[in-house]
Amino acid sequence: MSGRVLIVDDERSVGELLESGLKKRGFQVKSCTSGDAALALLAEEEFDAVVTDLRMKGMDGLSLCERIVANRPDVPVLVITAFGSLESAIAAIRAGAYDFLTKPFELEVLRLALVRAIRHRALREEVKRLRQAAAASQGYGEMLGASAPMRKVYDLIDRVAEVDTSVLVTGESGTGKELVARALHRRSPRRDGPFIAVNCAAVPEPLLESELFGHAKGAFTDAKGARQGLFFQASGGTLFLDEIGDMPLGLQPKLLRALQERRARPLGATEERPFDIRVVAATNSDIEAAVEERRFREDLYYRINVVHVELPPLRSRGSDVLLMAQHFVERFAASTGHRVTGLSAPAAEKLLSYSWPGNVRELSNCIERAVALARYEQIAVEDLPQKIQRYQIRDLVPVTEDPAELLPMDEVERRYIARVLEAVQGNKTIAAKVLGFDRATLYRKLARYGDPTAG
Numbered sequence: 001m002s003g004r005v006l007i008v009d010d011e012r013s014v015g016e017l018l019e020s021g022l023k024k025r026g027f028q029v030k031s032c033t034s035g036d037a038a039l040a041l042l043a044e045e046e047f048d049a050v051v052t053d054l055r056m057k058g059m060d061g062l063s064l065c066e067r068i069v070a071n072r073p074d075v076p077v078l079v080i081t082a083f084g085s086l087e088s089a090i091a092a093i094r095a096g097a098y099d100f101l102t103k104p105f106e107l108e109v110l111r112l113a114l115v116r117a118i119r120h121r122a123l124r125e126e127v128k129r130l131r132q133a134a135a136a137s138q139g140y141g142e143m144l145g146a147s148a149p150m151r152k153v154y155d156l157i158d159r160v161a162e163v164d165t166s167v168l169v170t171g172e173s174g175t176g177k178e179l180v181a182r183a184l185h186r187r188s189p190r191r192d193g194p195f196i197a198v199n200c201a202a203v204p205e206p207l208l209e210s211e212l213f214g215h216a217k218g219a220f221t222d223a224k225g226a227r228q229g230l231f232f233q234a235s236g237g238t239l240f241l242d243e244i245g246d247m248p249l250g251l252q253p254k255l256l257r258a259l260q261e262r263r264a265r266p267l268g269a270t271e272e273r274p275f276d277i278r279v280v281a282a283t284n285s286d287i288e289a290a291v292e293e294r295r296f297r298e299d300l301y302y303r304i305n306v307v308h309v310e311l312p313p314l315r316s317r318g319s320d321v322l323l324m325a326q327h328f329v330e331r332f333a334a335s336t337g338h339r340v341t342g343l344s345a346p347a348a349e350k351l352l353s354y355s356w357p358g359n360v361r362e363l364s365n366c367i368e369r370a371v372a373l374a375r376y377e378q379i380a381v382e383d384l385p386q387k388i389q390r391y392q393i394r395d396l397v398p399v400t401e402d403p404a405e406l407l408p409m410d411e412v413e414r415r416y417i418a419r420v421l422e423a424v425q426g427n428k429t430i431a432a433k434v435l436g437f438d439r440a441t442l443y444r445k446l447a448r449y450g451d452p453t454a455g
Helices: 012-024 035-044 061-071 088-095 107-136 149-159 176-186 206-215 249-261 287-292 298-304 320-335 343-351 359-372 409-423 428-435 439-447
Strands: 003-007 028-033 050-051 077-081 099-102 167-170 194-197 238-242 279-281 305-310
Touching: 003 012, 012 028, 012 107, 028 035, 028 409, 035 050, 035 061, 050 061, 061 077, 061 088, 077 249, 088 099, 099 107, 099 194, 107 320, 107 343, 149 176, 149 305, 167 176, 176 194, 176 238, 176 279, 206 249, 249 298, 287 298, 287 428, 287 439, 320 343, 320 359, 343 359, 409 428, 409 439, 428 439
Parallel strands: 003 028, 003 050, 050 077, 077 099, 167 279, 167 305, 194 238, 238 279
Antiparallel strands: none
């Protein structure tokens, strides 16, 4: 990581030596010999970090640090000294220093300290920007996010909302598929009608047909009265069929006929009745694989999949993670009365590096927990769940210069395919798209390497 660094040391030769060494390591550097000169430069130019000697003639390093923290709190200050002691370190930290280095030190140590300081500053600025964005943004319905993948989703919703075309929403669990359905409903001519959702996987198969289409009195033992099904309750509005990929195979022909004819017959009734609804379906399962394996009817698949909205996983949405985290902080702080205003930079870095297998639902749960545990106004790393605190990105390829430790290409490919399948929760259709394969190629490679999702 490069950045603009200001060196302050009253010994010109020391400042020039540090300036030369840091420039060779990719930094843009200026140096000066007094605190007053440093403050003047900071008023005129933008720097990402300041490195100052502790003992200097005139304004010393601690006084300079205090002045910078008071006037430019966004710029981290690193204090260096040849008179290292615990008291000096404590004094520097109290003055607001980001770090404290004792001479003599290797330039590599200073480089690494500057990298951490500049990254810390960048994250603080990003958190600040996203806090302002969260406060100013009305979002897209109940959805938040400004990343390119989400802008594509918003654009597709806008283009299809005004027509009654059936929509299939796919995405991993926790990505917000019902929010897409609600956004489609609110932007449609049916916005004043009912929005009714049913989870096709949560209703036992014997009851699902009655739930969807209703029943006549006496249709079965417990049918003491007639009941209107959801297809008729949603008339004039939108019916959201969640987890449609898990719909029982035996019920699929009746659902297909109802969608084609716009009519359905309640259980035990003698006549079909018309309905007027828009259907939005959703699944987190590999529905194309279910079609190939004859667990889902191909004709029904094409009936519900006129327009396909694919929701990206949270890990592919960049800084949307922080935007939504700030939104959740404000929501849970308001509901619990805790005085928590945002994220610390180290906590933000942890959130950005985590893979979020549970997507937005997991992030919401994480932030709710963190707000409940926070002891300060900003969420710290220790407020986050242990698995996020300890999360590390695993190397697909060993970082080594030893030829004996390098991997053959087959092993690199096997590891990467396994990593992609883990990231998409075993969905082979999405995995094939990520890998740039067709499904047949992916299946051939899994037969060769072994399927990590099998068994």
